Amino acid sequence: MSKFQDLNKQYIDGEWRDGTGKTIYKDTNPFNEETLAEFKMASVEDISEAYQSAKQAQKAWSETNPFERSTIMENAVRIMNERREELVELLVLESGSSHLKANVEIDFCIAITREAASFPLRMDGTMVPSLVPGKENRVYRKPLGAVGVIGPFNFPMYLAMRSVAPALAVGNGVVLKPDEKTAMSGGTILGKIFEEAGVPKGVLNVVVADMGEIEDSFVEHPIPRMISFTGSTGVGRHIGELCGRNIKKSVLELGGNNALIVLKDADIQRAVNAAAFGKYMHNGQICMSLNRIIVHRNVYDEFVKRFVDKAESIKVGDPRDKDTLIGPLINRAAIDRLLGQIEEARQQGAETVLEGKVDGNVMSPVILTGTNEVATAKNEMFGPVVTLIPIDSEEEAIRVANDTPYGLSGSVHTRSVEKGVEIAKQMETGMVHVNDQSVNDEPLVAFGGEKDSGLGRFGGEWSLEEFTTLQWISTQNKPREYPF
CATH class of the missing domain: 3.40.605.10 (Aldehyde Dehydrogenase; Chain A, domain 1)
Incomplete structure (x- = not known):
């Protein structure tokens, strides 16, 4: 015992x-x-x-x-x-x-x-x-x-x-x-x-x-x-x-349905590194975890390739091993819920670019591409599952990011900090991080969400x-x- x-x-x-x-x-x-x-x-x-x-x-x-x-x-x-x-x-x-x-x-x-x-x-x-x-x-x-x-x-x-x-x-x-x-x-x-x-x-x-x-x-x-x-x-x-x-x-x-917006002028590797942490920290079981990654079409293919490579490099397994970064979900019911959402998203047209494996209560990273309407983008996954969504303009990025009942956290990547701040102001969420990811908490700053x-x-x-x-x-x- x-x-x-x-x-x-x-x-x-x-x-x-x-x-x-x-x-x-x-x-x-x-x-x-x-x-x-x-x-x-x-x-x-x-x-x-x-x-x-x-x-x-x-x-x-x-x-x-x-x-x-x-x-x-x-x-x-x-x-x-x-x-x-x-x-x-x-x-x-x-x-x-x-x-x-x-x-x-x-x-x-x-x-x-x-x-x-x-x-x-x-x-x-x-x-x-x-x-x-x-x-x-x-x-x-x-x-x-x-x-x-x-x-x-x-x-x-x-x-x-x-x-x-x-x-x-x-x-x-x-x-x-x-x-x-x-x-x-x-x-x-x-x-x-x-x-x-x-x-x-x-x-x-x-x-x-x-x-x-x-x-x-x-x-x-x-x-x-x-x-x-x-x-x-x-x-x-x-x-x-x-x-x-x-x-x-x-x-x-x-809950949250948090988005990372990657603009066409973003530092792609920096955005990839941020996205991996913001999605896979504690297996995505964080209210602030990234649920959707919204990427300008000009840099979309490059982002997808680098992000898949990054996700595949993350060590998955027994959390008692100090090198492990993705351990188990809280129970089998969480695994089953995610598998159901993934299958529904596929039936709605989402495509899998990284197929996660399930071993007991451990799920490896899953990356889908799709629209804001597929199940994995509409619903909070609370697990190592993310949906990548291509967009053609800053205005579309903001619209897609806001098209959810939730408004907890989010992030924007651009080489122009001031542009990032202006976009952040238009996001209907309690917290937005420019050139960072969505999982942030500090003792002296107002933490909380909008809407649902x-x-x-x-x-x-x-x-x-x-x-x-x-x-x-x-x-x-x-x-x-x-x-x-």
């Missing part, structure tokens, strides 16, 4: 214990399907207890000296730095991450937690002039109270930490529910990190639950004032509806804004004359 056995518990009110739900879940390695741990899943009652704990502990936590809260966040940074190898190994074994991707993920976790360590010292108030003589208007920034965080399986540690660290830093209580497929790397390991860092008992809780058993109770519970969700657009839409009905704030980071790719922004001052609320307090310092 794995050495990660001690992470297979619920973390509720400062105690590590089994859940009281009906389900036992086997957490497996997606490469060889070895069982890493077994979880006794949380029940609706466990979730309620976790939220009660977060609510009860939150007030004292929010009143803790801000320098002390900041120090605790810095402690978490230190722990992640000291235990990097252990965290990398956990990501490799549980999520199928390559060593490269796992290390990038730890870097992201450290960066956002270090930024969050500044938040306790930025919870200031402002004085605002008043229309009323003798009145002072004060606006105070305050924590929301309790926050629910729902994480995904693909970048499990970081996409949980991106919400948990800022939410804790500003003084909220937090209940984290990771995807069960990465229950340890996206959930209980964060509980361990912050417990050791000094977060008081009850402030952070981690529950691993079966959605069939708990249904909507995690979102609909009356205590959390906000739900932060990262995942599919379909689930995000449902969560947004629940939050609206229950008057809760929601931050939703959802979500609501809200993460990073820097935007995270500070999302995880807090404002209160107006006025003082009437001189007697006020009223009209009656």
Whole structure:
């Protein structure tokens, strides 16, 4: 049995214990399907207890000296730095991450937690002039109270930490529910990190639950004032509806159908290198991954040849091998879904220029050529499958890039930076990268999407804004004359 056995518990009110739900879940390695741990899943009652704990502990936590809260966040940074190898190994074994991707993920976790360590010292108030003589208007920034965080399986540690660290830093209580497929790397390991860092008992809780058993109770519970969700657009839409009905704030980071535009004046090899990273990093299982590559017809044939050569050079296989760059998809269902989409695209006229092989849960790169209408271009693949689309003008490139309900990330390659910026401005997406690829995240920059790719922004001052609320307090310092 794995050495990660001690992470297979619920973390509720400062105690590590089994859940009281009906389900036992086997957490497996997606490469060889070895069982890493077994979880006794949380029940609706466990979730309620976790939220009660977060609510009860939150007030004292929010009143803790801000320098002390900041120090605790810095402690978490230190722990992640000291235990990097252990965290990398956990990501490799549980999520199928390559060593490269796992290390990038730890870097992201450290960066956002270090930024969050500044938040306790930025919870200031402002004085605002008043229309009323003798009145002072004060606006105070305050924590929301309790926050629910729902994480995904693909970048499990970081996409949980991106919400948990800022939410804790500003003084909220937090209940984290990771995807069960990465229950340890996206959930209980964060509980361990912050417990050791000094977060008081009850402030952070981690529950691993079966959605069939708990249904909507995690979102609909009356205590959390906000739900932060990262995942599919379909689930995000449902969560947004629940939050609206229950008057809760929601931050939703959802799916993407991200495009890289290669203009006729682009540096082709530079664009190829960017496209390979933006598509095949973590096997394409990233919301920001490239799904479509839109190439001017003047350079299309050259791009296709070089891109196929590049994709064929990428090492595929066991992620425990440090040279492997493409490891397993999260499970067999993901493979079957991709194979179905590829076959549908072929029936719609797409042509295969690189045929990927499937070995267990590992799929080698697949490259198709087609139009924006084939299945692999219309739908988010979330795997190592990409569609190349030829176009004849910049205007057509922009139109094709925008012809999707999604708008998360994108990129443009051109030798003219200013032209790239002007095209980026016309792309209906929350983030665009000129002469780079679509997979970028930084702790000080606004991260988020447009259209069906979500609501809200993460990073820097935007995270500070999302995880807090404002209160107006006025003082009437001189007697006020009223009209009656």
